[in-house]
Amino acid sequence: MPAVADTPVGGGPRVVRVMVESPLPQLDRLFDYAVPERLREQITPGIRVRVPLRSAGRIADGFVVETASSSEHGGDLSEIDDVVSTVSVLAPEVWRLARALADRAGGSASDVVRLAVPPRQVRVEKAHLAGAENASPRHPEVVDPSTSPTDVDPSVEDHGPVPVVVGYRSTDLAGLVAARGRAAVDAVPLLVELPDGSWVGHWALTAAQLAAVSLAAGDNAVVAVPDYRDEEHVLQALAAVLPPDRVVRLDSRQSNADRYRALLRARGDEPVVVVGNRSVLLAPSTRLGVIVVFDDGDPSFSEPLAPYVHARDTALLRQTQQESALVFLGHSRSTDVQRLVEIGFLAEVRPDPRYQPRVVPTVRQAASDGFAAQARIPSSAYAEARAAVEHGPVLIQVASPGYSPRLACVDCGDTARCLRCNGPLQQRERGATPSCAWCGALAVSWHCRTCEGTRMRAVGTGASRTADELGKAFPGVRIIVSDGARALTHVDDAPAIVVATRGAEPVAPGGYRAVLLLDGERMLARESLRVAEDCLRWWANATALAARRAPVVLVGVGGAIASALATWELARFVSAELADRRVLRFPPAVRVATVTGAVETVARALDDLPDEVRTETLGPVDVDPAGVRAIVRFDYARGHDVALALRSQVIRAATDRRKALGQKRARAVPTLRVRFDDVEPFAD
DNA sequence: AGCACGCCGACT
C-alpha cells in the first residue's frame, strides 16, 4: 500500500510509528505502518499492536509511539495486523526515557520498555476499564475553592495541610520540591515513631513527606528503595501522611498482575506516589513532582538486565527530562552522588538540628571473657553490650550469613568445593550437612579434589554461628538471627541480642540500646573498587538503627574510615575517596564501558573510538568462552560519542555475525557486547 | 532472528 495523503477522512490516524519488541540492535528504531480503516478508531499512542515484519516473515508485538497522517518512509507501508489492547500502557514520558537511556547505555529502547511495561493482564485491564467508567471527575484532588466544603476530597482534608519535613529547616525540603531542585539529602540517623505506634527509620518519613509535598501540589512522586524491607518502612511512613488510595506499590517481586495493576494506576490522572525498588523509576508519571532515591549506593540499584542502566542514572535522566525535583537520600553518600555535589549538580541538605550518633571505634584487643573472645568481641564492646541488653535489644552486625560461610579440607586446607559444580561449600546451620553455595547440592559423600581427604573444617564465622557463640557469652539472653536467607523487618523491644548480616538489620522500637559492628576488618578486606564506601554505608545504616545516644561500637577498624564514622563526617571521607579515583581515573571520576566479544570484533570496535578514548583502554584480556574483554575509560563529556561509536559497532557485529559463524561453529562465538558503567568493571 | 535474493557447481 502506498503512502497515503494527509487529509484524514474518517476518525483516527492513518499512519503509526511503532517500536517493535525485539532485542536485535538493528531493529532498534521506529517503523511506519498504515492503519487499516477498521482499526483507526482504536489507535492512541502507547497501545500495544501486532505488526508484520515481512522480510522476517513474522508478526511481532510492538507499541504505537506516535501517530501521523502520512509517512516519510520512501517505500510501501505494511498494515498493522491488529490492536492488542486499547489501553495506553507505554506513557510518552516513559518512551522518551527509554530511548534516552538506551542511547546512553548503547542498548535497545525495547529492552528498557520491556522492563518498564509488564506483560498484558487481560483480567486486570478489564477491571481497570470498568472502574474508570464509573469514576468521578478526572482530578478530584484539585479543589475548586468556590465549591462547598462537602466537595472537598475527605482524604486530603483528613491529612491536613502541606506537610513540613521534620528534622530539616522547614523551608529546605518542601521548598526543594516546589522549586524542582536537586539535592543530596543527609538522612537523620535515628528512628521515628509513627502515629500507629510503629517505628521506622527517620529517612522513611522524610521520603514520605517529600512525596506528600508533591501530591499536595497535584503532582506524582516516585520513591525508589533498595529492597522490600525498606519498601515496608516507606509504606508505613506514607500511611501516616497520605490516604491509602494515593499510594501505589510497584516492585519486581510482585506478580505480573500486580505490577500491571500498579502501572495502570500510576498511568491514571490522580496523583499518586509510586514506591518500590529500582523498577519504579520506569513507572509512568506524566506529572512528576519529585523523585526520591534512598541509599543509592546499594548494589540492588544496579540493573542486571540489558541495557544495564543503574537506577541512579535512570533517576538523573528522568529528572532532566521531566524537570522534577530529585533527592538522593541516605545516611552515607556514594562517590557518585558526591561527584554530582562537587560539580554543583546537586545541592547538599543536612539535617537541622544536626544529630551526631555516639560511635566508638575500638581496635582489636584481648577480651577478658573467654566466650566474648570466641565471639570476636573485645572487652569494652562486650561491657557496653552487656549493660545495654538489660534495657532492650542490642544489634550485632556481622559480615556473613549462615553458620560457616566457607569450609576447607582438614588435610590440605584447600577450599571445600562441590563435586557437581565446583562451587564453594558452606554450612547454613550448626550441624547441618554442608551444601553448595552455587547449586545448593548437599555434600553427602564428599572428598577433597586436591588430596582426596574426606573431612572438612569451618573457615570464618557466619551470623548463626556468631549467634551460637553469643548464646554462651550472654547466658540467659534471647538471641535473634536475621540474615539474607531469613531477614526480619522488626523485632520487639524486649532484651535480646539481634545478630544480623549487613543490610538485613531489623528495626527495634525506640532503637537498639547498643550496636556492635563486628567483622569490619573482614568487610574492608573484600576485593572491590568500592569497599570503603560500601563499608561506610553498611555501618552508617546500622548506626541509624540505634537509640538516641546509644553506643555504636565499631570493632577492629581504625584510620580515616573509623574517624569518619565517629565524627559523622561521612561526606568528607567519601570526597577523599573520590579524589583518589580521580587520580587513578577510576569510576565514578570517569565512566567506563566493558567491551566483550571475539578478538577481531573487539579490536575493530576499539579502533572506531575517538583517539583520546582509545588510548585509555585497559586490555583486551582473554575471557571465556573464546573471547576477549576490554575496558574503555572516558570522561562524562565523551559519553555521547563513545555510546554512538560502540553502538554502531554492535549493530555491525550483529549484521555480519554470519561470517564469524561460518568460520567458527554455531553461536559459541560471542558477538560484540557492550556494557556501560558496570559497578564492578574489574571483577573476575 | 528469519527470510528472500543472488550468483556459481552437479544434475535430469
Place this chain on the structure above:
DNA sequence: GTCGGCGTGCTC
C-alpha cells in the same frame, strides 16, 4: 539448460 548451495542484506 536449471536446482540449490549459503553468503549478504533487510525488516516500515
